[in-house]
Amino acid sequence: MRALVETINQxxxxxxxxxxxxxxxxxxxxxxxxxxxxxxxSALASSIANSALAYHRTRIAGYLDAIRGSAMTIALEILPPPPVADSCPLLGNIAEGADLLSSGLNQLIDALCLASICMEDRIIAEIALYARLLGRHDPNTVQIVLRGIDEALSHPDFATGDLVAVALVDPSPLDLSLPLDRMPTLGVA
Incomplete structure (x- = not known):
């Protein structure tokens, strides 16, 4: 992973x-x-998923792995706290954030093309944009976001421009007031 970070910095x-x-x-x-x-x-996941679909359709797994590796390296280096879960995110806010990132990415790609930067450096610059933002979250959140992107991209109806909602809250939390014998079994150890 350190080599990927050095490549991005170069x-x-x-x-x-x-x-x-x-x-x-x-x-x-x-x-x-x-x-x-x-x-x-969610805005970050939406923009990454849309970028993967629009620009990296033939190499989505490699693209997401590069973002994951870079973001995890950053997250493990700065050790940010876990995010605060919000029970009611607003779709308009998610769309605004995703649009800002997508627009910024398009401006970055245009600037790189105008500067005659090679394709490899353009892709790495794009990965750097997303990794720097995603890496500001704890490693668990990085994994949750990328899992949400994977799930969205594997859905047959997902299309460029769609939003990806990332749940930071367990959609079915346990009722801790129940007696132990009435709690659901979640797995076997």
Whole structure:
């Protein structure tokens, strides 16, 4: 994983000031949005899933693995706290965040093309954008987000532009007031 991070850092040096500024402005603009943690990870998942479908259809697994590896390296290095679960995220906020990221990605791709940056560095810059945002969450959340993206992309009706809702809250929490003999069995140890 360390090699991937070093590759990303070298690519960010290679792409120059213009595209680098677009990447940083996109990250800053997304961070400035007033989104709950649930809305933030859902917007991020939506944008990553749409990018995978639109630009990386033939190599989605590799693309997501690269984001996972990079984001996990960042998360394990900074050890952020787990997100605060929001029981009622607003779809409009998720859509706004996803649109901002998708628009920023398109601007980044345009800036990279104008600067005649090679395809490999363009893909790595895109991975850096998503990994830096996703890596600001704890490793468990990184895995939850990527699992949500995998599930969305494997659904036959998923299309570019669709939102991916990532649940940070257990949809069926246990009722801890029940006596032990009445609690459901969740697995076998």
């Amino acid at each position: 690519t960010l040096r290679n792409i120059g000031l213009g595209p680098g500024r677009v990447l940083l402005e996109t990250i800053e603009s997304f961070e400035e949005l007033s989104l709950s943690d649930q809305e933030r990870v």
